[in-house]
Amino acid sequence: MGEFDLIRRYFQRPAAAGVEVGVGDDCAVLVPTPGARWLVSSDMLVEGRHFLSTVDPARLGHKALAVNLSDLAACGATPRGFTLALALPRVDEAWLAGFARGLWALADASGCPLIGGDTTQGPLNLCITVFGEAPPGQALLRSGARVGDEIWASGRLGDARLALEVFRGTVALGGDAFETVRAAMECPTPRLALGQALRGIATAAADVSDGLLGDLGHILAASGVGARLDVDALPRSAVLAAQPAALQRECLLAGGDDYELVFTAPAGARMPDVGVAVTRIGRIEAEPGLRVVDASGAEVRHGLRSFDHFQE
Numbered sequence: 001m002g003e004f005d006l007i008r009r010y011f012q013r014p015a016a017a018g019v020e021v022g023v024g025d026d027c028a029v030l031v032p033t034p035g036a037r038w039l040v041s042s043d044m045l046v047e048g049r050h051f052l053s054t055v056d057p058a059r060l061g062h063k064a065l066a067v068n069l070s071d072l073a074a075c076g077a078t079p080r081g082f083t084l085a086l087a088l089p090r091v092d093e094a095w096l097a098g099f100a101r102g103l104w105a106l107a108d109a110s111g112c113p114l115i116g117g118d119t120t121q122g123p124l125n126l127c128i129t130v131f132g133e134a135p136p137g138q139a140l141l142r143s144g145a146r147v148g149d150e151i152w153a154s155g156r157l158g159d160a161r162l163a164l165e166v167f168r169g170t171v172a173l174g175g176d177a178f179e180t181v182r183a184a185m186e187c188p189t190p191r192l193a194l195g196q197a198l199r200g201i202a203t204a205a206a207d208v209s210d211g212l213l214g215d216l217g218h219i220l221a222a223s224g225v226g227a228r229l230d231v232d233a234l235p236r237s238a239v240l241a242a243q244p245a246a247l248q249r250e251c252l253l254a255g256g257d258d259y260e261l262v263f264t265a266p267a268g269a270r271m272p273d274v275g276v277a278v279t280r281i282g283r284i285e286a287e288p289g290l291r292v293v294d295a296s297g298a299e300v301r302h303g304l305r306s307f308d309h310f311q312e
Contacts, residue, residue: 001091003119010100011084016113019081028115030081036133041071047124051186052167057095059186060126061102066188067209068130069110070259073195074207076140077132079112085129087122110192138199140263145204145223149264151282152271154191156235157212158248159184161255171247177239184237188259189276197272198263205263211256217290219264229282232295249302253292 001009007023015022021029032038045064047053065082072079084103088096107114112130163185165171166178173181191207198205204223206215212234220227234252241248264284265271271278285291292300 001093006091006096007119010096011114011117013114016081019113019115022081022113022115023117025116028081028083030115030131033133035136037136037139039072039075039077039132039134039139040129041068041075042127042129043068043071044125044127046126053124055186056102057098058102058105061099061104062106062187063102064126064128065103065106065110065112065130066190067259068128069106069112069190069192070188070207070209072130072132073191074140074205074261075132075134076138076195076199076202076205077134078196079110079192080131080133081113081115082107082128082130083115084117085125085127086117086119087125088119089122089124110190134199140195140198140202140205142204142206142219142222144202145219145225145264145284146266147225147284147286148267149203149284150267150269150280151216151227151229151262151264151284152278153208153212153235153260153262153281154194154276154278155189155258155260156184156237156240157208157258157260158234158240158251158255159237160188160257161251162240162243162247164255164257165247165251171243173239180237180239185257188257190259191261191276193274194261194272194276194278197274198261198265201269201272202263202265205261208258208260208262209256211254212258212262213253213290214256216262219262220284220288220290223264223284226285226287226289226291227282228285228291228293230295231292231300233279233281235277235279235281249300253302
């Protein structure tokens with residue numbers, strides 16, 4: 001199968017609403033909503049660095065798009081489309097069928113059509129660029145947190161890191177417990193509805209991709225503030241809660257790959273009900289730095305840091 005046959009079979013569909021020209025031309029042509037602001041983000045997934053070679057291709061197709069949609073969610077954006085740059089070592093039709101199935105399922109569920117991209121031969125590498133939009137002045141940024149704001153997190157944190165430790169052989173889990181955390185690692189849910197509902201409520205936001213310490217730290221740095229974070233308040237699954245306290249804290253604070261939202265909002269702000277739980281986990285303070293405390297208020301010394309591609 002040649003390159004263009006591959007594209008037509010697995011990645012080409014009729015143009016979607018708001019897409020004047022989609023896959024198959026030199027450029028896509030999108031129809032912007034009058035007055036809206038474009039939000040654009042790219043994420044790359046490299047085999048052996050971001051995913052295991054044994055991952056189910058349908059789950060990989062889902063995750064490749066999910067991690068990008070999570071960036072749109074963190075900014076409160078509505079998805080409009082995405083491009084896919086795909087390097088493949090060879091044409092494996094069974095793999096492509098599974099990958100495309102997972103990719104299209106999330107694209108359809110999110111209202112985010114594939115509008116173009118590129119394919120080439122090489123080590124397995126996936127790079128997606130997403131396009132979204134938001135009303136003027138309503139995009140959520142990292143730079144709006146203010147002293148006195150409360151810090152919130154969506155969903156549950158730490159399961160993806162716990163799954164990684166199982167794959168590394170440092171933790172033993174079996175049966176349903178392993179499948180629970182493995183699904184969190186391989187099939188994250190981008191919090192698009194929550195991000196959009198937080199427009200006008202949240203003062204700052206980020207998605208938890210490299211670990212809560214680092215991603216909340218980005219908000220603090222951009223906003224010029226500090227924070228107090230209650231490690232015992234962090235939302236976790238029953239599977240993670242059954243692990244030793246030190247492992248729990250490592251997964252919760254420095255695990256990454258959660259793709260939940262961490263955001264700030266004025267004290268007493270009413271949280272939207274969009275079908276995902278949000279938990280208050282701390283407060284913004286004037287003193288620079290991030291202080292981790294337990295439920296009693298005692299400082300927790302941890303020595304943990306978030307993921308960094310060039311410091312691992």
